[in-house]
Amino acid sequence: MTAAEAFTEPAYGDRSLGDVVPAVARSLGIGADAVGPPPTGLLLPDAGSWVVFLVDGLGAELLQRYAHAAPYLSSLVEGSATGTAGVPSTTATSLTSLGTGLTPGTHGLVGFTARVPGTDRLLNHLWWDKRVDPMEWQPHPTAFARLGAAGVQVTVVNKREFEGSGLTVAAHRGAEYVGADRVGERIAGVVAAAATSPSLTYVYDSDLDWTGHKFGVSSTQWLQQLAMVDAEAEQMREALPASTRLLVIADHGMIDSPTDARVDVDEVTELRDGVALIGGEARFRHLYCSRGSVADVVDTWRGVLGDRATVLTRDDAVARGWFGASSAGVLPRMGDVLVACRGDLGIVSSVDFAYEMSLVGLHGSLTSTEMLIPILVG
Template structure:
């Protein structure tokens, strides 16, 4: 973990960016904001600065009375009197997955009745979202711009979930975290997550500033979060992370039997958390993204459809959002080829187009090259796999990363003692 908000490589940040994203007719597929979406496959714009994942920890900080904390959702008024907050991020529990979970999760179903619909950022993937939550900033500002991204000036691809020390997390992600700001203001800050994530590059980028408590399973996660809430007499901020639902969605599919069993197990833990809250505490439940199942017939394969490799020097991203770094002078040909092969299955656009439209939020110059020269964002239930380069990934059932409501829309559920 880092040493504080002034450690080398980080610059001051007072809250989420004010940019609200593109207009209603400028995004992928002509989609509108999540508030106007009519179905899980509709395009949804990130609601940066209004109601996105990046607003959750600043709002929690406002509840705890931190000076200057942004709270566009009005959470401080709703949680007046709360001095201890637990934030639980359930990986893969999107807004459109809540109705599928409801028959197996009575506590979750009851909490969802009063829940708010937020969006994650773009791309709708775990590393990007965890750092948006942790910093209170959209992806362009913090620079963790995808599951896999090219390290500028090299031919190396950084897989953020396998990241340790290179590149230096304090420089790759330059913003202080919300946990650092809370700790500097005297709040007791605790991170409860899987032991193997302690000290990882992603943990340092997203959760620096908190005391790390390892929790190997859901029961330990619940115990650790409640213990941290009850410890001490002052204000407290506790962050917990649960990965299992996302894993089952990937491997066996959303709404599969293992996924439903994982929902039921999660619900038991939620009931324990709600019942165990101290009198001056609140629990916030959110997610990093949703998921959708991709049929085998809706997959393009980079390793068999060889025309997709023409002019492409390096491929990053993941199956629902591909970043194509092209050879000099090849951008127009790559755009044309991918548009012709994928047709209506994907939006194929230049990096400059998507940055200008606000899909990443403001992107400083030093972060631009982490995004591909060409961005391929899948529509509907399509994906672009690489069966030889990433064979395990190509065999998954559930995916996320693109701009559909099933992937972008996430919940914010609130429980008080």
Template sequence: MTGPALPAGVVPADRALRSVLTSAAAALGVPGCENALAVPEGRRVVVALVDGLGRSLLKRFGGHAPTLRSAMAGGGRVLEAAVPTTTAASLTSLGTGLDVGEHGVAGYDVLDPDRDVVINQLGGWDEATDPVGWQPKPTVFERAAAAGVDAVTVSLPAFERSALTRAGLRGGRFVAGRTLIARAQAAERVMKDARMPTLVYFYVNELDKAGHRDGVGSERWLHALEEIDAAVRRLVDRVPAGTVVLATGDHGMVDVPPSRRVDYAALDEAGELADPALLEGIAHTAGEPRLVQLHFRSDAGPDVRERVRRAWAERYGAHAWVLTRDEAVDAGWFGAVVEDRVRARIGDLLVAVHGDLALYDGRRVPPHAFEMVGQHGAPTRAEREVPLLTWRR
């Protein structure tokens, strides 16, 4: 296998994104939560989750975010997000304090092995999939609320009853805000009105949205970063004394040029697969363009599986890690524990990109998916490392 060394090793709690909310809850006195990140104790904690804020991006473009940059220079830490480095997996790790191997939200598109269908875990959940049954572990919000903490989610209105919220971020109460300013002001009001220990999760989607559309460093992306920096600065300046404000990201982002957005299921002029060796014996494709998950048919024997693995390695091995599910599990990608119910959701064969490449099944995704500039999903440092910034009033 060529290219950089395979990322390996379970991320310890004191370097993991999964520890942010549990540490915040522990700082508020919630029993059973470990303060692995040494969050300062207080009566109010705000966790601002900036979707798409990778550590390398803050380093490159910190001139547009002086508040975030100063906090990073003044004691900020680098954490590692979940694998796959995708919002559904990372937010569920954040919300439960668990790795993917335990909570089971194992990517953007994931196989439901019980029904033999692929479901989209970000916004396209199958109606037959019960979010609580799919992710039954208690959330940090549920534990906090049970301990007498006012647990509050401040997010977009569309997410109040979304399946992902019910799976990984359920519990407490929800305050909606359509714009960044509205959400920041809502978080501020909750802090000012607090009469009991209060934990606020404040979701910011604007940076990720701009990056997917126009790319990292684009005018739209830089404007979003500047607006987010200003919103965080105002929030820190206006919350009451005794409030701790944390900011982090759920993943980073890399740009992929149009010529490197590849349809591995493209058809030839006769309407047949142009490269059938890549999909021999494959029942389902899932995952995301930078971490493809392939599920074999039950009748695909060892010879077929090895041929397909070799085919992927020959085509894309210079730009991606090609490995089996067992190899990824052994490498610690999904945490120290991978429950049986979760293992079956993970692809039999994984293709995790480390170059400027995105791999699509054009039979399964809409045409506009190929227009996405900024991408994430693989366990590269650019996609996995996120900052943890702390302010104490």
């Protein structure tokens, strides 16, 4: 494997999404015991208040590649750190790592979809399932809550529809929630929340990710949306006092996957052999196997996909540190076999996940384009 083909390993404890809130806590002068050990590779300047602006889908390599469309954000790149998403590089996993300060193997949101242990059901971590209590699914106190208990005002500014959702409760409980559906509302909500010191205000924008999924990251639509995000970040910075620092991050990057680069498990039917349930997403599949079939499933998938993907048993993936520290209760949510795509491969199911067939941009795997995220201080 050449260096260009190597996966980007998650930088847990160093410069991953789970290390952002501990780094902010250290900047605010909050003791390490309050939130967790400060990361070894992420040092933020001292400030009385922070605004963390997460742009869904804005990978570090995409920002570098399309710098002309984002002049303000690009002006912050020089001298900045690059961080990593966790594994898989997907929104629900990343947002929970940020909000809890925990690795995916501990907080338990280990993919876009994951099996509910003891059932034949998948839990979609974005849309959730009322039969699953998010407080039980993710029982650990969040980093937001721990920071709040240490005397810091913590506020989430996000769309109204996300308030009280399963993902919000699992990932961001313990923070005050401010509903804001439009850019102007978001900026006003951020400015009001950040007026308190010490404070952490988290604000989220999903539009770039949606545009990339629908049209692709090389599309005119995506570039126009990037320009709008850039303007939003600049306006936010201008509206905030100098004593408040702005931190712009992302949850993952994205890769365009053309239809001829995809493998449909309902057409290559041997990929169904020994697999009771398929979860995850098109770039990172969880395969839940029938009893005694794990070795055969690994051999079949490796034989079909070759060097287009890395196929590992759960034990091997955990041993590699893909999910970070992993608790026994979370392990059954992971596939018996994990399939991480390389290049522009997408593994789809026209039967089980028909909606994925219409997506252009995908993410979830460990390529540098998907894993590397900007950490920009303004």
